[in-house]
Amino acid sequence: MKMLFKLAFRNVFRYKRRTIITFSAISYGLGLMAIGISLYNGVDTHAMDNIINSQTAHLKILARGYFEEKDEVPLKFTIDEPQEIKSLLKDNQDIQGIESRILFQATIISGMDELPCLGVAIEPEVDPLVFKIKDSITDGRFLKPSEQKIILGSGLARDLSLKVGDECTLRIFFSIEDFIWNALDLEIAGIAKTENPMVNRGTVFIPLSLAQEALSLENRVTELAVRIEDKKRVLEVRESIESRLASLSKGYEVVSFEEYASDFRELMRLRSRIQAIIPLMMILIATLGIVNTMLMAVMERTREIGMLAAMGMRKMEVMLVFIFEGALIGIFGSIAACIIGGLGGWWLEAKGFSLAFLGEEISEMVSFLPMEVYKGDLTAGVLIFTLIFGTVISILASLYPAYKAVKLDPIQALRHVG
Amino acid sequence: MNKVALFLLVISITLTCGKAGEDLTAEEILAMRDKNMVFDTAYSEIDMIITIGKRVVEKKLTSYTEGTEKSFIEFLSPARDRGTKMLKTGKVLKIYFPSAERVMRLSGHMLRQSMMGSDFSYEDLTETAEELRKEYNVKLLGEEVFAAAQCYVLELESKIENKTYFFIKIWVDKERYIGSKVEFYAKSGKLLKVLAVEDIKSFKNRYYPTKVTMEDKLRKNSKTEMIIKRIEFDILIPQGTFTERNLMRK
Numbered sequence: 001m002k003m004l005f006k007l008a009f010r011n012v013f014r015y016k017r018r019t020i021i022t023f024s025a026i027s028y029g030l031g032l033m034a035i036g037i038s039l040y041n042g043v044d045t046h047a048m049d050n051i052i053n054s055q056t057a058h059l060k061i062l063a064r065g066y067f068e069e070k071d072e073v074p075l076k077f078t079i080d081e082p083q084e085i086k087s088l089l090k091d092n093q094d095i096q097g098i099e100s101r102i103l104f105q106a107t108i109i110s111g112m113d114e115l116p117c118l119g120v121a122i123e124p125e126v127d128p129l130v131f132k133i134k135d136s137i138t139d140g141r142f143l144k145p146s147e148q149k150i151i152l153g154s155g156l157a158r159d160l161s162l163k164v165g166d167e168c169t170l171r172i173f174f175s176i177e178d179f180i181w182n183a184l185d186l187e188i189a190g191i192a193k194t195e196n197p198m199v200n201r202g203t204v205f206i207p208l209s210l211a212q213e214a215l216s217l218e219n220r221v222t223e224l225a226v227r228i229e230d231k232k233r234v235l236e237v238r239e240s241i242e243s244r245l246a247s248l249s250k251g252y253e254v255v256s257f258e259e260y261a262s263d264f265r266e267l268m269r270l271r272s273r274i275q276a277i278i279p280l281m282m283i284l285i286a287t288l289g290i291v292n293t294m295l296m297a298v299m300e301r302t303r304e305i306g307m308l309a310a311m312g313m314r315k316m317e318v319m320l321v322f323i324f325e326g327a328l329i330g331i332f333g334s335i336a337a338c339i340i341g342g343l344g345g346w347w348l349e350a351k352g353f354s355l356a357f358l359g360e361e362i363s364e365m366v367s368f369l370p371m372e373v374y375k376g377d378l379t380a381g382v383l384i385f386t387l388i389f390g391t392v393i394s395i396l397a398s399l400y401p402a403y404k405a406v407k408l409d410p411i412q413a414l415r416h417v418g
Numbered sequence: 419m420n421k422v423a424l425f426l427l428v429i430s431i432t433l434t435c436g437k438a439g440e441d442l443t444a445e446e447i448l449a450m451r452d453k454n455m456v457f458d459t460a461y462s463e464i465d466m467i468i469t470i471g472k473r474v475v476e477k478k479l480t481s482y483t484e485g486t487e488k489s490f491i492e493f494l495s496p497a498r499d500r501g502t503k504m505l506k507t508g509k510v511l512k513i514y515f516p517s518a519e520r521v522m523r524l525s526g527h528m529l530r531q532s533m534m535g536s537d538f539s540y541e542d543l544t545e546t547a548e549e550l551r552k553e554y555n556v557k558l559l560g561e562e563v564f565a566a567a568q569c570y571v572l573e574l575e576s577k578i579e580n581k582t583y584f585f586i587k588i589w590v591d592k593e594r595y596i597g598s599k600v601e602f603y604a605k606s607g608k609l610l611k612v613l614a615v616e617d618i619k620s621f622k623n624r625y626y627p628t629k630v631t632m633e634d635k636l637r638k639n640s641k642t643e644m645i646i647k648r649i650e651f652d653i654l655i656p657q658g659t660f661t662e663r664n665l666m667r668k
Contacts, residue, residue, distance in 0.1 A: 111638040112471060169608070169636055174580040179527035181582050183604040183636060214606055216579045 004317055008324030018300070019329060022293040026333030026390055027340060029286035034341025034386045035376070036282045039348055042377035044268060046195075046352075048257070051264060053132040054196040056257040057099075057225035058234050059241065061085060064251035066222065070260075073103050073118065075174065078220040080250065085224060088244050094228045094237045097129025100221040102211050105176055108152075108204060109169040110160040117156055117202045119172060121211030121221075130227040133192055133205060140164035140190030146209040149189035155201035157191045164188050170204065172214050182214045195373060234258075283389070290333075290390075291397040294326055298401030305405040306413025315406040322402035323395055330394025334387045341378075341386055348376030444558040447570050448551055448588075450595040454624050456546075459484045462649040468536050470640045477534065486546045488660045499534065503665045511540055514665040521665055530582065537611065537634040537642040553577055554586065561592070564599055565615075568592040576605075583610065594618060594625040609635050616643075621651060 012019050052058060062070075066077035079085065082100040089095060099122065106119035124143040128134040133151065134142045143151055150170065152162060162168055166188050174180045186206070193200055212218055228237050238254045245252045258265060298305075308318055352375030405413070442450070459482070466477040477499055483489040489506045493499040501516035511524040529540040550556075554574035562571050574586040584605035588597045600613040617629035628646040658664055 109636050112640075114636075171636065177527060179530040179582070180580050181604070182584075182606050183608045183610060184606050185608055216605070 001320075004320050005324055008321045008328060011321070011325055012328050015297070018297050022290075022297060022329050023333045023336070025289040025293045026286075026330060026394060027336035029289040030334060030337030030386050030390045031340030031344065033279075033282040033286045034337060034382050035344040035348065037279050037382050037385075038341070038345040038376040038378040039374065040279055041379070041382075042348065042352075042375045045377045046375045047264070047268070048261070050194070050196040051261045052231075052257050054136075054194040054199045056260040057130050058228045058231060058257055059226040059238055060255045060260055061224040061226065061241065061245070062222070062253050062255060064253055067253055067255055067259075072176075073105050075102075075104060075215060075217065075222065078217060078222055079224060079252070080220050081248070082219070082221045082224060085245065085248070085252075088247075089226075089241060092237070092240060092244075094230070094233055094240075096227040096229055097126055098227075099123050099126040099130045099225045100208060100223075101225055102208065102215065102217060102222045104211065104215060104222075105173045106204060107171045107173075108156065108160065109171060110162055110166070113160055114171070115156060115159060115202075117153075117204050119170070119211065120203055120205050121208045122205050123208050130225050133194065136192045136194040137190045138193045140188065143189055143205065143207050146207050147189070148184075148186055148210065149207075150186045151190045151192050151205035152188055153200040153203045154191050154193035155197065156204065157188070162188055164190060170206070172211070174215065184210070184214055286390075287393050287397070290330075290393050291400075294394065294397040295401045297325075298322060298398065298405055302405060302408065302413050302416040306408065306410045306416065309406070309408075309410040310414060318406045319399075319402045322398050322405070326394045326398025327391060330391040333394065334390030337386050337390055338383045342383060345376050345378030345382070348374075349378050352376065442570075444556040444570075444572050445551060447558065447572060447590050447595075448556055451588075451590050451597050452546070452548065454595050454626065456486060457483070457624070457651050459653055459655050460649060460651050461653050461655070463647045465643075465645040465647060466534075466536060467643040467645070468640075469642070470535075470637065475535070482655050482659050484655060484660065486548065489544075490659050490664065493534070502534070505660060505662065505665050506544055507660060511544070512662065512665060521662060532634075537632040537637070537640055538644075542611070542613075542632065550574060550586070553581070559587075562589065564589045564591075567594075567598065569598060581605070591618070591625075596625050596627055598627075611635060621649075624651070 061079065063077040063079050066074065069077070079100075086098050086100075089098060101123075102119075102121040104119040104121070105116070107114050107116050122131075122133070122143070124145050128142075137151070138154065140151075143149060150168075157163070160168070167185060168188065170184045170186055172182045172184065174182065192203075192205070208221070212220065226237075226241070228234060234256050238256055241254050245254070305318060308321075309315075352373040354373045408416075462481050462483075464479050464481060466479060468475045468477070475496070477496060478494040479491055480494065481489060481491045487506075487508055489504075491504040491506075493502040501514075503514045505512045505514075509525065511529060513522045513524060514520070515522065524540060529544070531539055533540045533543065554576055557573045557575070559571040559573050562569050569589040569591055572588040572590060574588065576584045582604065583602040585603035585607075587601040587603070589599040590596070591598050596615060596618050597613075598615045598618070601609060602611040602613075604610050612633045612635065614631050614633075615627040615629070616631055617627065618625050619628045626646075626649065628649070630644045631641055632644070633641045
């Protein structure tokens with residue numbers, strides 16, 4: 001047995017060129033596969049994070065009835081006692097921040113142009129605890145409480161060619177059905193480019209007190225956005241908030257980001273069903289590469305196999321030599337693949353790549369996902385999978401050609417011209 | 419009739435007359451203005467000039483009106499709008515587009531949108547002073563000279579919370595009782611539209627504005643002029659004018 005292993009080991013180094021080809025096929029194929037899978041996973045996790053950071057927070061407290069009609073952005077379901085709720089939840093250790101907000105339908109007018117947008121009234125002093133809008137300001141600055149200014153999504157600013165300091169008019173709808181509205185003249189304080197293109201394309205942020213006045217919703221809000229310490233505890237925190245709110249007379253509901261972004265979840269589910277094929281394809285391509293090079297390597301050595309058989313080596317032993325060879329190359333190839341995949345995945349996770357090189361318009365059209373930059377999500381699992389998978393595939397791939405080789409008649413194998 | 423009764427009658431007549439002459443309440447001023455604008459029937463030929471930035475579009479139309487409830491408008495030019503007809507009966511507006519050969523019914527919120535690309539909304543054209551009095555609290559702010567005429571300045575404030583034109587300011591010509599200027603404000607205090615009467619002509623029994631300009635302040639450099647080329651009051655309107663069949667008539 002030891003002899004067989006030694007023979008396999010020597011063979012690997014004897015045929016340098018062939019070893020290099022097989023080795024690089026394995027490491028390259030599997031390395032790319034690891035990168036591909038981590039990018040694929042990254043879209044899932046980062047897209048959700050982007051939605052949480054710019055739209056849904058972890059939990060939203062809503063007046064009963066709001067959630068069902070949330071797509072209409074109604075103003076009739078309001079929270080009339082936001083301060084009381086906030087103080088009720090003050091001692092909850094899991095909660096990082098609670099922000100009162102109003103969402104409303106609006107259009108933004110600049111000169112002759114008018115574009116529809118979603119108005120989001122925020123508490124500028126609390127918002128950074130809950131969302132990451134403040135970090136995404138590319139021009140100008142964040143809002144101050146109750147000033148007559150707004151933050152504009154970068155896409156809207158571009159479409160209307162508005163800059164920081166420009167004036168624009170916000171048409172705020174009390175009701176879209178009845179076409180009843182109010183209008184405000186506002187200055188642009190800053191431009192936000194979040195990692196969520198949906199927000200950049202159609203959102204205007206204004207100070208809460210301003211919106212309450214303009215919408216005649218004094219002291220009332222449409223939602224309380226809650227950020228918690230640990231995303232995984234979202235359901236437990238929701239339960240504890242719900243039990244606290246039960247004491248209030250008006251009915252409230254607490255909705256998690258997963259429910260709130262259910263449309264997006266649905267999209268992701270469909271996507272994962274269709275696109276589960278993508279990692280599978282990557283695996284298939286890597287496998288084919290390995291099988292092909294191994295097959296070639298064995299076929300090349302038909303005469304050698306004949307020689308070994310003629311000298312009295314048993315069939316089982318010949319097969320073992322080839323399996324050992326496959327395993328050796330497989331292990332080293334997979335280790336190299338892990339290094340390539342690890343480096344690539346790490347780069348993707350740290351930097352990510354943007355579709356911006358396609359031009360801003362095209363990239364926005366392409367990106368139906370709430371992501372500005374595509375980032376990877378590299379896990380140890382992916383690398384371990386790559387390592388084991390590479391080795392196993394290499395062994396399996398060498399089985400068939402080895403089996404074929406030993407089935408040959410030694411005389412014929414010797415005569416084989418290869 | 420005894421002397422006391424006669425005396426009381428004289429007193430009451432002088433009192434009411436005095437009131438009508440001098441100290442009109444805001445509601446009364448509005449009602450007086452309304453009287454000028456309301457007639458049994460009228461036929462008019464109108465030029466509508468829409469200016470948006472550097473683009474100027476001129477539209478010609480004719481209109482039949484009966485009271486405040488019914489009117490029928492037909493566009494004569496430009497070619498694109500030729501044959502477009504509107505029929506207003508009560509709160510319902512029906513429009514016939516010849517290119518589509520279809521009658522469209524506008525009601526509710528659609529009436530608040532721009533009429534044929536002008537600065538007027540359909541509602542601006544159809545709202546009567548009677549409705550204004552019902553929906554707004556009227557206050558007399560004082561008097562002011564506007565366009566070389568002494569005017570009452572009225573301020574109207576919406577009775578309900580959510581209304582697009584929350585405040586309306588009307589300058590009513592003191593002599594002729596014409597609303598020579600109207601400003602429409604949003605609840606935030608933002609000026610939304612300005613209507614100015616630029617020419618007033620005297621007719622048999624009334625004054626009537628013959629050139630009116632509306633500016634939608636949300637649109638930049640935009641205004642619409644309505645020039646009444648010809649107007650005849652109290653005419654006989656052909657039967658069947660205010661019918662849907664008339665809309666479809668070629």
